[in-house]
Each structure stands twice: as C-alpha cells, then as structure tokens.
Amino acid sequence: MNPLVALAVAGTDSGGAAGVAADLTTFAGLGAHGACAVTAVTAQDTVGVRRVVQLAADDVRAQVDAVLEDLPVAVVKTGMLGSAEVAAVVAGLPPSLALVVDPVLRTTSGTALADEALVAAYRTHVLPRSTVVTPNLAEARRLAGASPEDAHEDVARALHALGPAVVLTGGDPGAHLCRDLVVDDRGRMQVLEHPGVPTTNDHGTGCTFSAALAVHLAGGEPLPAATRAAQSFVAAALRRSAGWRLGRGRGPVAHTFVPPTQEV
Structure with missing residues (x-):
C-alpha cells in the first residue's frame, strides 16, 4: 500500500523547529x-x-507543479506564504485538493511575516x-478584522463566513487547560x-498541529476527531521535549518519534 502524500507549502526554519521542518x-x-514547496528561507534560531529571503511566486509555483504532476497528493498544508503573489499560487490549487491553512502572520518572537x-x-x-484554517487568536483577529473586544466565538464565526x-x-504557553474552538x-x-503541557520548548507547535490535522483529515476523519488526534500528537511531542535544553530561547517541540518495530 502506498502512503498518503501530503504537500507542505511553507518557509524554512534553520533551527529545525517550525516551518517545513515541522x-x-x-x-x-x-x-x-x-513533499514540500519552499516559499521563503529564514535564518532563525x-x-x-x-533574515528572511522570500522566493518569487514563479519559483513556488514551479515546485508545486513538479510535485502535483508526479505524486498523488491527498492534502496540502500551508504555513508562511510571505507575499500576496504566493498566496495566489495557493488559491489556484486544484479544487479537488484538501487545503489546510496555518496563517503564519508573525513569529512568536514578534517578527512580522505578512503585510496588509x-x-x-x-x-x-x-x-x-x-x-x-488553523489560526491562533491574534491571527484570527487580524484575518477577521476583529477588535480585541470581540468574543472568540464571534471571531471564529467571522472567519467561517x-x-x-x-x-x-x-x-497559550503555560496554560493548564487549552481550548480549541x-x-x-x-x-x-x-x-x-485538552490539558496543557508545562514547558517552554514549544517553538513549532502551531506548524506541528496543523500538519497533524492535515494528515488526519486526509485519512478521512471528520474535523472534530481529526482535531482531537492532532491535539494528542502535539501534546505527546511537547511532553517529549519538555526536559530538553536546546537553544537560548524557546526550545523546539520534539520532532523525534519512535519508528514502528520492524517485522523479521
């Protein structure tokens, strides 16, 4: 049996925590x-x-076309797009393809990655x-044009519209209980x-969550079940990396996993 094929359209993270690596x-x-189509190369830790080096839309389109013309892609997951021109490439994907969008507008450290x-x-x-679409609250408010006073439910409905x-x-970092709407x-x-995981090693959790959600949706699970499965995957990764001492800032969420036992 062939594996499910998922295409990531996102930027790189030289520290290996987020983006295409995640x-x-x-x-x-x-x-x-x-499979992947790189939208930007970042120098980050x-x-x-x-530093951010944005790729031209034609370069991104060439990568996407190469993958789609050769592999049976079941789902596309996007991260950092970086420009309206690259967004147009994503919007032009075949309508039959499932598309999971993680709207990366700003890094955790505060670097803006999206203009108006x-x-x-x-x-x-x-x-x-x-x-x-899988935004955090700040991303959702900006995309919906909502104010800080708007309730979470209203922001989510505005995006759904x-x-x-x-x-x-x-x-949220350090939360004892997390609520996904x-x-x-x-x-x-x-x-x-779902219970929160107390750790500062959480760089890349948003990318990891949306990538896990994409695989579960492509596997035929309904959205609530796929969300639960993605939550569990991220929580397990956070617990795995909780004791790590990697880097001078917020460390990476674990991207290690135990491969299945090989049959003899």
Whole structure:
C-alpha cells in the first residue's frame, strides 16, 4: 500500500523547529510521505528571526507543479506564504485538493511575516478556497478584522463566513487547560478542551498541529476527531521535549518519534 502524500507549502526554519521542518517530520511521524514547496528561507534560531529571503511566486509555483504532476497528493498544508503573489499560487490549487491553512502572520518572537496585501489575499482568495484554517487568536483577529473586544466565538464565526471550517487554537504557553474552538463546514461550533503541557520548548507547535490535522483529515476523519488526534500528537511531542535544553530561547517541540518495530 502506498502512503498518503501530503504537500507542505511553507518557509524554512534553520533551527529545525517550525516551518517545513515541522511539517515534514510530522507527516513522517504519522506515516505520510511529505513533499514540500519552499516559499521563503529564514535564518532563525530559538531567540528570533535574523533574515528572511522570500522566493518569487514563479519559483513556488514551479515546485508545486513538479510535485502535483508526479505524486498523488491527498492534502496540502500551508504555513508562511510571505507575499500576496504566493498566496495566489495557493488559491489556484486544484479544487479537488484538501487545503489546510496555518496563517503564519508573525513569529512568536514578534517578527512580522505578512503585510496588509497578504492579509487581504488570505481573506479574498486563500480562505474561500481552504478546507480549514488553523489560526491562533491574534491571527484570527487580524484575518477577521476583529477588535480585541470581540468574543472568540464571534471571531471564529467571522472567519467561517469567509469560506473555510475553522480551528481557533487556544494553546497559550503555560496554560493548564487549552481550548480549541472548532467550527465545521456546516457552521456547527464546539469547544475541544485538552490539558496543557508545562514547558517552554514549544517553538513549532502551531506548524506541528496543523500538519497533524492535515494528515488526519486526509485519512478521512471528520474535523472534530481529526482535531482531537492532532491535539494528542502535539501534546505527546511537547511532553517529549519538555526536559530538553536546546537553544537560548524557546526550545523546539520534539520532532523525534519512535519508528514502528520492524517485522523479521
């Protein structure tokens, strides 16, 4: 049996915690074959981003076309897009492909990765084409044009009105209980709670969550079940890396996994 094929369209992280590194290792950890189209090359570590080199939309399109023309891609997961032109490449993907969008607008350390043109492209072109979008609250507010006073539920519904199902993630660092707000494709809302993991080694959790969600959705699971499975995958990774001492800042979430026992 061939493995499920998942395509990541995202930037690199030279520290190996987020972006394409997180996507491909998560795909592998869940038994999927990962392909990638790099949108930007970053020089970053656990403290922050030092430099970003944005690839042209034609370069990203060439990578996407090479993968789609050769491999049976079941799902596309996006991370950092970096420009409205690259967003147009994503919006032009074949409509039959499931599309999971992690709208990376700003790094945890505060570096802006999206200008207003890109935010507008998300709203106008990418989100209407998406299967599901997985923002944190700050990203959701910016994409929805919401104010800080707007309730989480209203922000999630505003995003759903743009086209996609929504998983509004609520895994704040140090939280004892995390709440992910899910709005499915029919507009039904539910809150999925899960225990938090006390750790500062959480760089890459957003990428990891959305990549895990993409694999489970492509495997045929409904959104709530796929969300639960992605929550469990990330929690296990956070527990694995909780005692690590890697880097001078917020360390990486674990992208190691135990391979299945080989049969003799």
